[in-house]
Amino acid sequence: MFYRENGQFKTTYKEDLQIFPITQDRIGVLLLIAFAFIGVPMLADEYMLRAILIPFLILSLAALGVNILVGYCGQISLGSGAFMAVGAYAAYNFFVRVEGLPLIVCLLMGGFFATLVGMFFGIPSLRVKGLYLAVATLAAQFFCDWAFLRIKWFTNDSASGTASVADLQVFGFPVNTPFEKYIFCLSFLVVFGLLAKNLVRSAIGREWMAIRDMDVAAAVIGIRPMYAKLSAFAVSSFIVGVAGALWAFVYLGSWEPAAFSVDRSFQLLFMVILGGMGSIMGSFFGAGFIVILPVIINHALPWLGDLVGIPVSTAALTHAEQMIFGALIVWFLIVEPHGLAKLWSVGKQKLRLWPFPH
Numbered sequence: 001m002f003y004r005e006n007g008q009f010k011t012t013y014k015e016d017l018q019i020f021p022i023t024q025d026r027i028g029v030l031l032l033i034a035f036a037f038i039g040v041p042m043l044a045d046e047y048m049l050r051a052i053l054i055p056f057l058i059l060s061l062a063a064l065g066v067n068i069l070v071g072y073c074g075q076i077s078l079g080s081g082a083f084m085a086v087g088a089y090a091a092y093n094f095f096v097r098v099e100g101l102p103l104i105v106c107l108l109m110g111g112f113f114a115t116l117v118g119m120f121f122g123i124p125s126l127r128v129k130g131l132y133l134a135v136a137t138l139a140a141q142f143f144c145d146w147a148f149l150r151i152k153w154f155t156n157d158s159a160s161g162t163a164s165v166a167d168l169q170v171f172g173f174p175v176n177t178p179f180e181k182y183i184f185c186l187s188f189l190v191v192f193g194l195l196a197k198n199l200v201r202s203a204i205g206r207e208w209m210a211i212r213d214m215d216v217a218a219a220v221i222g223i224r225p226m227y228a229k230l231s232a233f234a235v236s237s238f239i240v241g242v243a244g245a246l247w248a249f250v251y252l253g254s255w256e257p258a259a260f261s262v263d264r265s266f267q268l269l270f271m272v273i274l275g276g277m278g279s280i281m282g283s284f285f286g287a288g289f290i291v292i293l294p295v296i297i298n299h300a301l302p303w304l305g306d307l308v309g310i311p312v313s314t315a316a317l318t319h320a321e322q323m324i325f326g327a328l329i330v331w332f333l334i335v336e337p338h339g340l341a342k343l344w345s346v347g348k349q350k351l352r353l354w355p356f357p358h
Helices: 023-043 046-072 080-097 103-126 131-150 178-200 203-213 215-220 225-252 262-275 280-308 314-335 339-353
Strands: none
Touching: 023 178, 046 080, 046 178, 046 203, 046 225, 046 262, 046 280, 080 103, 080 131, 080 225, 080 262, 103 131, 103 225, 131 262, 178 203, 178 225, 178 280, 203 215, 203 225, 215 225, 262 280, 262 314, 262 339, 280 314, 280 339
């Protein structure tokens, strides 16, 4: 009975347009955010923060950007890793070449240049779609991999071809320990998550979904396909670019172009598929699944092997992880195409009917 909408009347337009119309949802989200900022740092150790939580936050942000393009606008993209790389290297060049530029400005400038590149490679979406668009965005991945590997200017003429940053500060406060990095990434994720949630509920968000569902019908009712598609590429690339800059600056610290290879693009696409396309919550579910599953496999398979007397090597763990990922993607595409977000939605619906299901 604790999750009912009975008696929750909306008397103003403002109340009717709330992000979370159910009071229990609003309270739950606020408690979850408070726990993330206060409870998690108190309970998690350094390994948990560094190896699981920080990657989860950054990949959630990247999956959020990919979901806007793929899930909400229906434009297939295999160049997300390239846009992350553009954001990382653009932020790096601002960081090392412009003295005194704040870290947050560097990260946002990385997102801005990722937006420009994303819009450029999104131009083919005006004429092609589906597999052809996927190939066009894949070209962005190959081009960026080549450019960041061969053009030394992007790495500040580093002899090793790697870029590295240190002594990060925000408004005079250091961002060096796992706790500080966690809070910094969490702040970015909360802000961008709120902005993305409001954006997909706005007029431009409805245009994206109309283009996704049937672009010809959307054009007939007055929606401009060029504006809708390029704006989706712009917003998606900006968020992915900022996530790439965070991945490089906060998580890696020192990186090379291989950190943003085509494998990263596929990983982000898998997050959206597993989490749920066209769902903000699905981005978090997908990222959590991708980050946590390898940890579970690496601990569970050796334990099961010891029970039956079969040793499990590191190579076997790697192969098992890839096979399980592939099997899960196929399973979700067949059984639940809307991903984990749909399962979450069904569970919430059942809670509304409990204890008197219809």
